[in-house]
Amino acid sequence: MHKTQKDKPFYFLVTATFFLSLIVVGVGAYTRLTDAGLGCPDWPGCYGFMSVPQTESQLQTAQAIYPDSPVEPVKAWNEMVHRYIAGSLGLLVLMIAVMAWARSGRPKLLSSFLLGIVFFQALLGMWTVTMQLMPIVVMAHLLGGFTIVSLLWLLRLRIQPKPLFYQDGFKTHLSLSRRYLTVLKSVAIAALIVVIGQIALGGWTAANYAAVVCTQLPICEGDWQGMFDPRAFELIQPQHSSYEYGVLDYAQRVSIHVTHRIGAIITTVFILVLAGVLWLKPPLRRYSIAMIGVLSVQIILGITNVLASLPLLIAVAHNVVGLILLLIVVTTCYRLICDCRSPLEVKYFASESATHG
Numbered sequence: 001m002h003k004t005q006k007d008k009p010f011y012f013l014v015t016a017t018f019f020l021s022l023i024v025v026g027v028g029a030y031t032r033l034t035d036a037g038l039g040c041p042d043w044p045g046c047y048g049f050m051s052v053p054q055t056e057s058q059l060q061t062a063q064a065i066y067p068d069s070p071v072e073p074v075k076a077w078n079e080m081v082h083r084y085i086a087g088s089l090g091l092l093v094l095m096i097a098v099m100a101w102a103r104s105g106r107p108k109l110l111s112s113f114l115l116g117i118v119f120f121q122a123l124l125g126m127w128t129v130t131m132q133l134m135p136i137v138v139m140a141h142l143l144g145g146f147t148i149v150s151l152l153w154l155l156r157l158r159i160q161p162k163p164l165f166y167q168d169g170f171k172t173h174l175s176l177s178r179r180y181l182t183v184l185k186s187v188a189i190a191a192l193i194v195v196i197g198q199i200a201l202g203g204w205t206a207a208n209y210a211a212v213v214c215t216q217l218p219i220c221e222g223d224w225q226g227m228f229d230p231r232a233f234e235l236i237q238p239q240h241s242s243y244e245y246g247v248l249d250y251a252q253r254v255s256i257h258v259t260h261r262i263g264a265i266i267t268t269v270f271i272l273v274l275a276g277v278l279w280l281k282p283p284l285r286r287y288s289i290a291m292i293g294v295l296s297v298q299i300i301l302g303i304t305n306v307l308a309s310l311p312l313l314i315a316v317a318h319n320v321v322g323l324i325l326l327l328i329v330v331t332t333c334y335r336l337i338c339d340c341r342s343p344l345e346v347k348y349f350a351s352e353s354a355t356h357g
Contacts (some may be wrong), residue, residue, distance in 0.1 A: 010099055010106060011159050017092040018152040022320070024086050025145045029319035031082045032206060033312055037138070038244055039075030041066050043129040044083060052076040086125065089148075093118045096155070107158050114151045121148060132242040135207035136235045142203040146323055153327050157334055181336070184277055188333045191274040195329050198267040199322055201260045204233070209246035210253035210260075212310050217303065220258050227251040228258070264302060271295050271325075278332070287332045294325045 031037060040046035047053050047062030053071060062071050093115055100111035121144040127137045205211055214220035232252035240247050248256075271291050278288040301318040308314065 007103075007106065007159060010096075010103075011156070013092065013096055013099065014152065014156050014159060017089065017096060018149070018156055020085070020089050020092065021145075021149045021152050022323070024082070024089050025149060025323055026316055026320050027082045027085055028142075028145055029316045030312070031078045032138075032142075033310075033315050034075065034078055035244070036075035036078035036082075037128060037133050038069070038242075039072060039077070039079035041069040041129065043126045044087075046076055046080050047071060052080055083125070086122075090118050090122060093148075093152075107155060110151065110155055110158065114148065114155065117144065117147055117151060120144065132240070133207070133244050135204065135237060135243060138207035138243075139200065139203035142206070143200060146199060146326060149323060150326060150330050153330060154334060157331065180280075185333075185336050187270075187274050187277050188329065188336055191270040192326075192329045192333050194267050194270045195326050198260075198263045199326060201256075201263045202319075202322065205256050205260045207243075208232070208248050208253060208256055210248070210256040211305065211315070213250065213253045214257045214261070215306060215309070217306060219261055220254060222254075224254050224258050227254050229255045232256050233259075264299070268295060268299065271329075274329070274332070287328065287335075290328050291325070291332075294321060294328060297321050298325055 031039075040052070042048065047058075047069075048065050049058060049062070052073060053059050053062040053076075054073075059071055097111045097115040100106040100108045121141070124137060124141040124144050127134070128141050131137050214224070227250075229252045232248060232255040237243075237247065246253065272295075275288040275291045278284040278291075298318065298321045301314055301321060304311070304314050305318055
């Protein structure tokens with residue numbers, strides 16, 4: 001067994017960028033949950049300045065340019081800090097793309113695709129402000145952030161030292177367990193699709209300010225079935241001067257919230273099924289344990305959000321833990337589909353193949 005050589009500078013850059021992307025997602029969630037998305041009414045600056053206006057003359061100028069948007073320093077700083085960190089992330093991704101093309105053997109296409117997604121994410125950030133928090137843009141911006149983190153994680157998986165698997169023993173194991181592996185891959189992909197759908201529902205819930213309309217468990221109080229309105233899921237909503245604090249009526253917000261809760265139940269079922277199938281193979285049990293552990297934390301955070309009326313730090317954690325759950329499922333799919341398993345898994349499958357042989 002031999003390993004791919006470790007490209008230390010590139011690996012370090014990708015790893016650092018990945019962790020920064022996690023911070024960006026967390027800060028972005030904090031910005032959204034503190035209603036600071038329009039803390040600066042323009043983009044990329046703030047009231048015409050590159051930073052939050054502070055002096056008396058700057059405040060007067062800002063008020064003259066945007067008379068309908070009084071300066072709220074706390075919200076403005078929340079928004080600008082998010083932009084500064086996101087801008088730093090963009091520069092690091094640009095460095096990744098340049099370094100990928102500067103040396104053979106580095107993932108050029110994935111790095112370039114990642115750079116393209118970051119550019120589009122910057123546009124979404126601009127449109128979030130210029131379109132006054134239009135829900136479809138806000139949801140797309142959230143999904144874009146999760147996509148960037150996932151792509152950085154995939155890139156890190158691609159370049160980390162790993163054994164190569166084109167050995168007779170492993171091929172023999174594949175031929176013996178083809179049905180099991182096919183089922184496992186199918187379940188993993190299905191779980192990934194469900195998790196992504198649930199994240200999108202969470203983004204739609206947040207974008208339409210529907211997170212606190214239901215205060216009882218397990219689904220919602222009142223006649224939520226009778227109130228269900230499919231129009232709540234129309235991606236292009238009627239034109240409004242601003243979408244801040246939401247424009248949908250109570251019944252429509254209940255419809256969104258209830259759908260998100262039902263989605264959470266469906267997601268839980270799929271994750272548990274995937275975890276159960278993974279548990280059947282000892283070297284894959286770590287993925288099963290990680291999934292169940294993170295899923296349990298996410299459920300607790302979701303319930304706490306309902307019972308405690310969306311406490312800020314819990315709500316931010318709910319976003320980040322949802323992202324971590326996505327990364328675990330992404331990792332599982334990558335390991336199964338790309339056959340890029342750990343040394344522990346290689347040892348197990350090789351010994352199993354020898355036993356069957």
